[in-house]
Amino acid sequence: MAGDLPPPESVRRWLVTTNHKDIGILYTITALFFLLLGGVLALLIRIQLWVPGEGILSATAYNEAVTTHGLLMVFWFLSPFALGFANYVVPLQIGAKDLAFPRLNALSYWFYLFSGLLLGVSFFQGGSLDAGWTMYAPLNVPAYTPSVGGTTAILGLLLFVLSVTVGTVNFLVTIHRGRAEGMGMWDIPFFTWSILLTVWMMLFAFAALLAALLLLGSDRIIGTLYFTATDSGGGSLLWAHLFWFFGHPEVYIVFFPALGVMFETFQTFCGRRIVGRKWVILAMILVALQSFLVWMHHMFLTSINLEIKTLMMATTIGISLPFDLMVFALIYTMVKGRIQFKTPFLFSLGALLLFILGGITGVFLGAVVLDYEFRGTYWVVAHFHYVMFGGATALFGALYYWYPKITGKMYDEFLGKLHFATFFVGFNLLYFPLFVAWETPRRVFEYNVAFVAWHQLATIGAFVVAGSFLLMVYNLYTSLWTGEPAGDNPWDFARTAEWAIDSPPPLENWPGRASYAGGTLAFVETGPPGRAADGGESETVADGGGAVVTAHEPHHETHEHEDHASVWPVLIGGALFLTFLGLSGFHAGDVQGVQYVVLLALGVLLAAYSLIGFGLERFSAPEAAIGERWPFEGVGKTKLGVWFFLASDVVVFGGVIGAYVFIRAGMGWTAWESVPPDALPGLVNTFVLLTSSYTVVLALAAADRGSKRGLLASLGATLALGITFLSIKAWEWSYEFSHGIYPQTGIEASVYYVTTGLHGLHVVFGLLIALFMGARIYAADAYLEDDRPVEFFGLYWHFVDIVWVFLFPLFYLM
Incomplete structure (x- = not known):
């Protein structure tokens, strides 16, 4: 019940809350904390570069600082900072009471927080990862980063990707099914449009990164050879394909929310709608689609043939055209508008100017010939920051723009403008000299003495930027206590729905x-x-x-209160923190200390306890009886969420199977020594799984008839068949082990064990769900009146079976 949520003054409130506004505040504050950590590392880097040569940091410490700074800023600051505003604002803009799955929203936040803590812990385990934020192979394997902390950093990033996946599914279901009556897709505000496209890109891009991290984790923890055996067609080129299939959409994943903020603030402070609104939305959709077609321009220096490089150059330059339309729309909106130079608008205008420069310098890198010259230099560093951190400039404007709505207080306008002025000057003083000193090699503190003055200007700029944020913190903190009341809508021309209610908004x-x-x-x-x-x-x-x-x-609909508190998300997050911390102590199958075994055991036990509690909790998150559902009118929100999750999982398996095809093709398809050599166990397992799909269909039919005995029998048969599948697979693996074939034996064995093992892990998860459901049916007659959970389980189980239908011929027949 809503009354179960403790007051904001209570610490317990922030541990158990599932309300989207509270989660948005938690995301925003946590992202600013990681900005502080990343900023401190950036200052250390700039101090080191005051003069060429080793300074306050050793070579290893410098590499760790560069790597962690990049990871923190790209993963733990930029996207989560935007998602903080998305959590708070998107339900308000579309007329929803909360996100579709409030507990999953809280779970996403706690995964995010604990993933960042894992990255922090990695420094105290013999050193963190020092392979650069792109984690290029083979620098990312234990031979080059042997510390336990390197593995912890990878696992922290993996937990972050799980957070993103949960949050992405939640936003997609909410925006597609939670819009107020009468709000069609073309009526969605710009910021919500930007978040919708962002989470669509996240759904697939981060799944590719998850596949890459799973393979890298297996190399580090089990000792497989995906990124070690560079002579097998794998290694560095495989990592580059997997990483940049994620990495280039990530640029737009970071920038799109900032773009949405720019559109919102330009409308508000220019006093008119964005010129060419529908064309701008279509341009954003086109960019989101194109973002997955240009990843290889990051690989112009590899052995990819020139024809493919030329095609990638064309698509790279082509993706700039929709951005041209958006930039001109913003400029023309200013020309036709009545501009009010308030702090949020200044930051958005500054972001536009910085992005234009970043985009122009990026076109240079899109040309194959110029990329040969610029790649690996500070030209890339400067361009990257003008695009990524330049985009974040608009997000700082968003903080000022929605601050009155979140707090009910107005910030100090003079201090806000002073913050913008010092930030903008410091930003250009920091990054523009790097274009001039572009011949400086990336991630190296040795450089030509001719560039000393330019690097010293950049270092001064870094401290100016840092000082600007002290102004921001002082302004927002003091305004919280002494600021003028903001009223419901302090802006003259703000017309989106969040400004039509109280500041701060009521709970529901x-x-x-x-x-x-x-x-x-x-x-x-x-x-x-x-x-x-x-x-x-x-x-x-x-x-x-x-x-x-x-x-x-004259209309009546049933009123049902929504719950806003659950203790299970934070416990599940803590459980995975312990589990991953325990896993980090495993190195190529060896354990680095008994403490890691203890941590792993505690994590697994806490996870089991918490997940059972999560599943048994009676939690109400009712959906509005009337609302816009296009294009998913006939699909319930939970079923739609399962669809989105499975779509993401398709990409994960696509990445893992694609790695197998890539490596095998590189070695020569017919020269591949198949593991296992006998197809009979795989054939038997294929029949077993296909039969289990049939028993799941029987379970759904029994639930539909209200037959408890039939439902238990069908689920029991599914459990028995699933256990049979795992038993045959265990026998098969033990047979290979007895003949000296281990995951570390060769690349063929590595690919076989990891791919079929990932599928087997999905089978295990499915069996645990079936066992939980069977216990509930037996004890409480569950799912007889509402059989939808059985249907959702069936969707997952059928997906697992379909994956095996692809794996069987790939590993047993070819």
Whole structure:
């Protein structure tokens, strides 16, 4: 119940909350904390580069600082900072009371926090990862980063990707199924549009990174040879393909939320709609699609043939064209508008100027010939920061823009403008000299003495940027206590839905159900009949600018309170933290200390306890009875969430299977020595799994009939068949072990064990779910009145079976 949520003054509130606004605040504050850590590392790097040669940091410490700075900024600051605003604002903008799955939203945050803590712990385990933020092979394997901390950093990143996957599914379901009545897709505000496209890119891009991290983790923990056996067609080129299939969409994943903020603030402070709104949205969609077609321009220096490089050059230059349309739309909106130079607008304008310079310098890198000259130099460093950190400039504007809504207080405008001025000057003083000193090699503290002055200017700029953030922190902190009341809408021309309610908004956002059915924002009061004169409902209509009129609608819908508190997400996050910390102590099958075994055991036990509690908890997150669902009107929100998760999992398996095809083709398809040599066990297992899919169908039919005995029998048969599959696989593996074939034996064995092992892990998860469901059916007659959970389990199980249908011929017949 809503009353179960402790007050904001309580620490317990922030440990158990699932409310989207609280999670948004947690994301924002945590992201700023990681910005502080990454910023300190950046200052250490700039101090080191004051003069060429080793300085305050050793060579290893410098590499660790460069690597961790990049990882923190790209993964733990930029995207989560934007997701903080997305958590807070998106449900408000689309008229929802919360995200579709509030507990999963909290789970996503705690995964994010604990993943960052894992990265921090890695420094105390013999040193963190020092292979650069791109983690290029073979620098990422134990031969070059042998420390336990290097493995912990990889596992921390893996946990972060799990956080992203959970959050992505949540936002996709919310935006596609949680929009208020009358809000079609073309009516969605720009910021929500940017988040929608961002999470669509995340769904597939981070799945590719997850596949890469799983393979790298197996190399480090088990001792497989994916990125070690460079003569096998794998190694560095395989990592580059997997990483950059994620890495280039990541540029737009980072920039799109900032772009959405720019569109929102330009509309608000120019007093008019963005020029060419529909064309701008189409341009954003085109960029999101194209982002997956240009990854190889990061690999122009590899052995890829010139024809493919030329094609990638064309697609790279082509992706700049939709951005040209968006930039001109922003400029023309200013030309036609009545500009108010408030702090949020200044940051958005600054972001536009910085991005233009970053985009122009990026075109140089898109040309094959010029890339040969610039790659691996500080030209890339400067371009990268003008695009990525330049985009983040708009996110600082978002902090000022929505600060009045979040806190109910106004910030100090003079200090805000002073922050922008010092930041903008410091930014250009920091990064523009790097274009001039472009011949400096990346990630190396030795450079030509002719560039000393330029690097010293950059170091001064770094401290100016750091000082600007002290102004921001002082401004926002003091304004929280002494700022003027902001009112519901402090901006003259803000018209999105979040400005039509109180500042800060109430717990459940709306006084009833939000609706745009009449063409303007209306709040349909829900509750017991009799509230209106004819026993129906009353409707409060806001014009988006603070004025409110009252109407009446003879309609009634059931009112159900939403729960906002659960202790299980934080416990699950802590359990995975312990589990991954325990796994980090395993090195090529050897354990680095008994403490890691203890941590792993504790983590697994806590995870089991927490997941059972999560599954048994009665948690209510009702969906509005009336709303826009296109294009998924006939699909329930949980079923849609399962679809999105499985779509992501398709990419994970696609990456792992693609690695097998890539390595085998590199070695020569027919020269491949298959493991295992006998196809019979695989054939038997194929029949076993296909039969188990049939028993799942029987389980759904029994649940539909309300037959407890039939449901238990069918699920029991599925369990038995799944255990049979795993038993045959265990026998098969033990047979290979007895003949001296281990994951470390050769690349063929590594690929076989990892690919079939990942599938087997999916089978184990499915069996655990089936066992949990069977216990609930036996003890509480669950799923007989509502058989949808059985259907959702069936979708997952059928997916696992389909994957095996692909694996069987690849490993047993070819």
